[in-house]
Amino acid sequence: MKDNSGFFQRVYEVCRLIPRGRVTSYGAIAKYLGAARSARMVGWAMNSSHSLEDVPAHRVVNRNGVLTGKHHFGGTNAMQQLLEEEGVKVKDLQIINFDAVFWDPMKELSREI
DNA sequence: ATCATGACTCGTA
DNA sequence: CTACGAGCCATGA
Numbered sequence: 001m002k003d004n005s006g007f008f009q010r011v012y013e014v015c016r017l018i019p020r021g022r023v024t025s026y027g028a029i030a031k032y033l034g035a036a037r038s039a040r041m042v043g044w045a046m047n048s049s050h051s052l053e054d055v056p057a058h059r060v061v062n063r064n065g066v067l068t069g070k071h072h073f074g075g076t077n078a079m080q081q082l083l084e085e086e087g088v089k090v091k092d093l094q095i096i097n098f099d100a101v102f103w104d105p106m107k108e109l110s111r112e113i
Numbered sequence: 114a115t116c117a118t119g120a121c122t123c124g125t126a
Numbered sequence: 127c128t129a130c131g132a133g134c135c136a137t138g139a
Contacts, residue, residue: 025121037122038121039120040122044121046120047120060120061120062121063122063123070120072120073120
């Protein structure tokens with residue numbers, strides 16, 4: 001892949017690799033890509049992925065397990081609703097058992113990179 | 114080429 | 127404990 005910006009494309013792919021019922025953080029994806037400090041870029045990449053159905057951006061939250069980007073999902077509880085439908089309990093934009101549903105690409109896909 | 118912005122993260126007060 | 131500021135890289139104008 002690397003036909004497009006590259007960075008975005010990689011972020012999309014990692015998002016697609018997120019198993020249903022699990023979530024990850026921007027920093028985790030950024031770290032997997034080799035740019036732990038560029039978590040902003042990951043979030044921004046999601047902004048572009050917002051138009052792609054293949055990218056479950058609702059499974060990506062901040063390091064605190066808070067749905068920071070829910071505002072971009074329609075302004076309502078769309079993101080929370082999607083997570084709850086997959087089995088992820090969310091309370092006040094905060095994921096419950098975040099530690100249990102957290103999915104680390106670096107830990108799960110470490111041997112690939 | 115530079116300036117400004119962004120769905121984040123970390124360190125210090 | 128909470129709050130604020132600075133750092134970071136990529137994109138768009």
